[in-house]
Every structure is written in C-alpha cells, then in structure tokens.
Amino acid sequence: MKIDRDQIRMVIALFVVAVIAAAVTGLTNMFTREPIANAQKAALHNALQQVLPLHANDPQTEKVTVNDTTIYPAKKANGQLTGLAWEVTAPDGYSGSIRILVGLRPDASVQAIRIIYHRETPGLGDGIVKNNHWLDSFTGHGLDSRIWKVKKDGGDFDQFTGATITPRAVVKAVKGALEFFHVHHDLILERVMLAQIPANNTTKGGLH
Amino acid sequence: MNKSEIFADGFWHNNTVFAQLLGMCPLLGVTTSAENGFWMGAATVIVLIGSNLVVSLVRGIIPKNVRIPAYITIIAALVTVVEMAMNAWMHEMYLVLGLFIPLIVVNCAILGRAEAFASKNSVIDSLVDALAIGTGFTFALLLLGGVRELLGQGELFGFSVFGASYPDVLMFILPPGAFIALGFILAGVNIFNARMQQRSDERAHAANIALAALAADIAAVEVSS
Numbered sequence: 001m002k003i004d005r006d007q008i009r010m011v012i013a014l015f016v017v018a019v020i021a022a023a024v025t026g027l028t029n030m031f032t033r034e035p036i037a038n039a040q041k042a043a044l045h046n047a048l049q050q051v052l053p054l055h056a057n058d059p060q061t062e063k064v065t066v067n068d069t070t071i072y073p074a075k076k077a078n079g080q081l082t083g084l085a086w087e088v089t090a091p092d093g094y095s096g097s098i099r100i101l102v103g104l105r106p107d108a109s110v111q112a113i114r115i116i117y118h119r120e121t122p123g124l125g126d127g128i129v130k131n132n133h134w135l136d137s138f139t140g141h142g143l144d145s146r147i148w149k150v151k152k153d154g155g156d157f158d159q160f161t162g163a164t165i166t167p168r169a170v171v172k173a174v175k176g177a178l179e180f181f182h183v184h185h186d187l188i189l190e191r192v193m194l195a196q197i198p199a200n201n202t203t204k205g206g207l208h
Numbered sequence: 209m210n211k212s213e214i215f216a217d218g219f220w221h222n223n224t225v226f227a228q229l230l231g232m233c234p235l236l237g238v239t240t241s242a243e244n245g246f247w248m249g250a251a252t253v254i255v256l257i258g259s260n261l262v263v264s265l266v267r268g269i270i271p272k273n274v275r276i277p278a279y280i281t282i283i284a285a286l287v288t289v290v291e292m293a294m295n296a297w298m299h300e301m302y303l304v305l306g307l308f309i310p311l312i313v314v315n316c317a318i319l320g321r322a323e324a325f326a327s328k329n330s331v332i333d334s335l336v337d338a339l340a341i342g343t344g345f346t347f348a349l350l351l352l353g354g355v356r357e358l359l360g361q362g363e364l365f366g367f368s369v370f371g372a373s374y375p376d377v378l379m380f381i382l383p384p385g386a387f388i389a390l391g392f393i394l395a396g397v398n399i400f401n402a403r404m405q406q407r408s409d410e411r412a413h414a415a416n417i418a419l420a421a422l423a424a425d426i427a428a429v430e431v432s433s
Contacts, residue, residue: 003421006273010271011275013269013271013274013278014274014277014278014281016222017266017270017278017282018281021281021282021284021285022285024285024289025288026294027294028288028289029292029314031212032292032293032295032296034296035296035297036292036299036329038295039295039296039299040299042299043299043300069338117235117303119307121378121382124378124381126233155399162378169410194374
C-alpha cells in the first residue's frame with residue numbers, strides 16, 4: 001500500500017502536538033501537586049477549627065479510619081478527647097452532593113457543622129452556608145434531643161423559604177453521622193486512643 | 209485591519225455574546241453573581257490568549273486536514289493547566305467554578321477564534337484579538353452576573369446595594385432569570401447599536417447635504433462669472 005507524504009505529515013503533526021500537550025500538562029501537574037495538597041489541607045484545617053472544640057493536637061495527623069470513614073480527633077494537651085469530626089455526604093441535595101464536616105462531642109451531641117462543598121442555588125439552598133443561625137441550631141443536640149427532620153416533615157429543624165430539599169438533605173446526613181457514632185462508638189474511641197502519638201516522641205522507628 | 213480595529217471588532221462589533229451568541233453554556237451557568245462571572249471570564253481570557261498564541265505560531269505547519277483535532281488538543285491542554293493552577297492558588301474560587309472550568313474546552317468561541325483568526329494572522333494580531341474577544345466575553349459575563357446578582361439578591365460583588373429589606377427575586381438567580389436578563393441586555397445592546405448607526409448615518413447625510421450645497425455654490429459662482 002502506498003502511503004502518500006501528506007498522510008505521514010498529518011500523523012507526525014498530531015503526534016507532536018499530543019506529546020507537547022502531554023508534557024505541558026504533566027509538568028503543570030508536577031508543579032501544582034504540592035500547592036493543591038496544601039490548599040486542600042488548609043481548607044480542611046479551617047473547617048476542622050470551626051467544628052471541633054478547643055484542642056491542643058493536630059487532628060489531621062492523628063486521623064484514624066473506621067469503616068472507610070476518616071475521623072479527626074480533637075484532644076487536650078493531656079490527651080483527653082474533646083471532640084471528633086468527620087465528613088458526611090448528603091447525596092440528595094437539590095443540585096448534586098453536599099459534603100458536610102460534622103464535629104461531635106464525646107457525649108454524642110453535635111459541636112458544630114460546616115458545609116465544605118455544595119452546588120446549591122445561590123439565594124435559596126445556600127442558606128446552609130450563609131445562615132449562621134440555622135447552622136447553630138444543630139449545636140448541642142444528639143439523636144434523642146431532636147427529631148432529625150425539617151419542620152415541614154414534622155421535625156425540629158427549619159427549612160428555608162423556597163428551599164426544603166437542601167436543609168432536608170443536610171439534616172438527614174448529620175443524623176447519619178450521629179447514627180454512625182452510635183453504632184461504632186466503642187470502635188471509634190478505641191482507634192482514636194490507640195492512634196495517640198506521644199507528644200515528644202515522633203521518631204519513626206529505627207531507634208530499636 | 210490595524211490593532212485598534214481588531215480590538216473594537218473583537219470587544220464589541222463581533223462580541224462573542226452580544227453579536228455571535230456563542231459561549232452560552234458558561235454564560236448562563238456561572239453568572240449567578242458578578243464575581244463568578246468575572247473569574248470565569250478571566251479564566252477564559254487566559255485560555256484564549258494561550259490558544260491564539262500557540263495556534264498562530266504553528267499556522268502553516270499543521271496540515272489543514274488535522275487542524276481541528278490539533279487545536280482542540282492545544283486548547284484542552286491549556287484549560288487543564290489553568291484548572292490545576294486555580295486549584296492550587298485560588299482554591300476557593302476553584303470550588304465555586306469547578307465544573308465550568310473544564311467546559312472552557314468546548315466553549316466554541318475559543319476554537320472559533322483559533323480557526324477564524326489565529327490560524328490566518330500574525331502572532332501580535334492574534335494576541336490583540338484574543339485580548340479583545342476575551343475582555344468582551346468577560347464584560348458580558350460581568351454584566352449579566354451583575355444584573356442577576358443585583359436583581360436576585362440586591363447585592364453587587366457580595367456587598368448589599370438595596371439594603372436588607374430587599375425581597376430576593378429568586379427567579380433571576382435561577383436559570384430562567386439568566387435567559388430573561390440576557391434577553392433584555394441583548395435588546396439594550398441592539399438599541400444602542402441602532403442609535404450609533406443612526407447617528408453615523410445622520411452625520412454622513414448632513415455631510416452629503418453640505419457637500420451638495422457647496423457644489424451648487426461653486427457651480428453658481430462658475431455660471432455667474
């Protein structure tokens with residue numbers, strides 16, 4: 001079969017463009033990987049500061065995993081547990097999933113919640129981010145002290161004018177976090193206490 | 209065309225939104241606030257400058273039959289770079305615009321400029337064109353975002369304009385409001401353009417009358433002499 005020179009030129013041109021494009025995106029990935037990780041870590045750090053009680057440790061370095069859920073513990077300087085936080089996802093938001101960081105106290109009541117990702121309608125569903133009064137209505141409550149539904153469904157939590165689906169999804173997801181804590185209570189506390197890193201001994205083996 | 213003509217053409221006469229009605233997806237999707245509109249526009253400007261630059265550099269080198277896949281590969285690479293950079297250094301805005309950044313690849317305005325302008329013009333002219341088209345697109349996004357934010361929430365760039373008692377007109381935040389607001393903006397642009405046209409016609413007409421009068425005077429003078 002005769003291949004004419006134009007065809008070869010086409011293949012070479014596309015090949016060169018593809019290689020250069022791959023190299024450029026690869027290089028960018030190399031340079032941005034660390035800043036992206038840092039930005040995500042900083043965003044998580046901010047959110048953790050808001051949902052956890054005062055603590056002396058770094059919850060991100062002491063995280064543990066229970067049933068595929070990453071749990072961030074908050075501890076005082078003497079090692080006493082003051083709170084736990086983990087992320088829950090509400091898959092049934094008005095537009096896509098809502099990711100919520102839930103901070104709990106050891107007595108299984110909510111310390112605070114923060115929305116870390118959502119695509120809800122500005123001015124309607126995004127009250128879950130802007131409405132501090134509503135966010136605060138979770139604080140101090142556990143599974144027994146509240147009916148975990150919006151008022152329209154016969155529960156204790158406000159919905160917003162024109163937006164019921166979003167708060168309903170968030171309330172349900174937070175309730176899910178409380179139930180998760182209820183079910184795995186012992187396992188979570190055990191893992192969290194085991195993971196404790198002695199404050200002045202952070203050498204990674206090798207000294208034996 | 210000289211540089212200022214290229215700029216005026218790209219920014220206004222051939223504006224992606226007002227004249228060509230292209231790029232509707234990001235336009236209607238992200239313009240719930242002025243700030244979102246602005247940053248979406250800024251990301252588009254960067255991609256457009258990069259793609260026009262590269263395409264005009266390789267014009268004549270890439271065989272005609274494969275130019276479209278080559279341009280799309282170039283644009284997709286640039287968009288990926290912008291996306292990663294935003295994720296790294298503008299994390300919060302990245303979370304807001306997230307879904308729409310990859311969609312810049314399929315903003316036909318960008319491929320359109322590569323095909324219609326950058327592949328036929330010098331590097332400098334292509335850069336001017338990219339800047340003009342990009343700022344024109346950003347202006348449209350900013351305008352629509354501002355109108356929707358103002359009417360929908362009584363705010364502009366997050367600052368309260370109409371005060372706390374303003375009843376949020378949610379329709380303008382929701383997709384139908386985007387179409388309605390865009391319709392009125394386009395009507396306004398058309399009225400403005402028609403006025404400008406009329407004015408320049410009148411001026412030309414007046415000039416013609418003056419010229420005719422002058423010619424008649426000259427003729428009269430010639431006859432009388």
